[in-house]
Amino acid sequence: MPSRSPSRRQADNEHLRTRRDHASELAEDYVEAIAEIVERTGFCRVTDLAERFAVSHVSVNRAIARLKRDGFVEAHPYGPVHLTASGSRLALHSRDRHRIVLEFLRALGVSEKTAALDAEGLEHHVSSETLRKMKAFAVDRATEG
Amino acid sequence: MPSRSPSRRQADNEHLRTRRDHASELAEDYVEAIAEIVERTGFCRVTDLAERFAVSHVSVNRAIARLKRDGFVEAHPYGPVHLTASGSRLALHSRDRHRIVLEFLRALGVSEKTAALDAEGLEHHVSSETLRKMKAFAVDRATEG
DNA sequence: CAGGAGATGTAGCGTAAGCTACAAGTCTGT
DNA sequence: ACAGACTTGTAGCTTACGCTACATCTCCTG
Ligand SMILES: [Mn+2]
Ligand SMILES: [Mn+2]
Ligand SMILES: [Mn+2]
Ligand SMILES: [Mn+2]
Numbered sequence: 001m002p003s004r005s006p007s008r009r010q011a012d013n014e015h016l017r018t019r020r021d022h023a024s025e026l027a028e029d030y031v032e033a034i035a036e037i038v039e040r041t042g043f044c045r046v047t048d049l050a051e052r053f054a055v056s057h058v059s060v061n062r063a064i065a066r067l068k069r070d071g072f073v074e075a076h077p078y079g080p081v082h083l084t085a086s087g088s089r090l091a092l093h094s095r096d097r098h099r100i101v102l103e104f105l106r107a108l109g110v111s112e113k114t115a116a117l118d119a120e121g122l123e124h125h126v127s128s129e130t131l132r133k134m135k136a137f138a139v140d141r142a143t144e145g
Numbered sequence: 146m147p148s149r150s151p152s153r154r155q156a157d158n159e160h161l162r163t164r165r166d167h168a169s170e171l172a173e174d175y176v177e178a179i180a181e182i183v184e185r186t187g188f189c190r191v192t193d194l195a196e197r198f199a200v201s202h203v204s205v206n207r208a209i210a211r212l213k214r215d216g217f218v219e220a221h222p223y224g225p226v227h228l229t230a231s232g233s234r235l236a237l238h239s240r241d242r243h244r245i246v247l248e249f250l251r252a253l254g255v256s257e258k259t260a261a262l263d264a265e266g267l268e269h270h271v272s273s274e275t276l277r278k279m280k281a282f283a284v285d286r287a288t289e290g
Numbered sequence: 291c292a293g294g295a296g297a298t299g300t301a302g303c304g305t306a307a308g309c310t311a312c313a314a315g316t317c318t319g320t
Numbered sequence: 321a322c323a324g325a326c327t328t329g330t331a332g333c334t335t336a337c338g339c340t341a342c343a344t345c346t347c348c349t350g
Contacts, residue, residue, distance in 0.1 A: 118272050125267045191329095
């Protein structure tokens, strides 16, 4: 008789993939936010991030500690938060992807507010293959009618 | 001078929305899996779920405890897992949404394997508005060329 | 050059999810 | 009917990421 559950390579497990996406999500959102805040205001403080993410400053502190540990940011007590080279690269990558997903949703006809809300979660689960398709679609809709 | 950060309603915070999406994600995926396994094999055991999600049976046990607590499943020691009425409703809803997202990715031209991988994470961040657009797009591509 | 407001840090807590190791139940074939 | 294989349960650990309460620092303003 056939086995109840045919074996499949781990790499093909969708849930594993999703858990991995989530493991890198916080770092991606933080470096993206830090880059944006620095650009806009000159420097990024704990409070800015707390407001951005709608969490307490304590949660931000702990997140920053993890980002430091992972080499994405540099920060000293009572000082502003800076991106490392690695953090900057990740920020650029994340921002690009975020923009493409957002543009794509707009091109699909989703309202501005909904697009912004959905994109924040969606972006972390979009593979490079899907991202390419989204980009092509958005560009298509922009050039043609 | 203008405040460094213009105030915004909490409901508009994208990260808050994303965190809420994640809070309901496990329940959605579990009831969806339970419904599918019951349909296919007649009943759903702890082991089936452990394999499906690629986690240990311990993680499944704890997840089932939470699902019980939240009224989505009924289960007794050493017995199979059943969906409650509430759990069945959630399963149907989740399965519909999952299918639409998957169909949509296919219609976009994403490969079968990638579509399956991406859909598992994406589905939880798709608002009803975006889902409608995705459905329309998929249907469009199916009927026309 | 004090206050005091606001920002930051720390202690301690909670829940969700993951794990290994071990204990105990169930079920099947001989 | 029972041995062994498989399944399920439990104890105890870990990390991520939320929180409140309280302590401390910084920086502006009178
Ligand atoms: Mn995001
Ligand atoms: Mn997600
Ligand atoms: Mn699903
Ligand atoms: Mn899913």
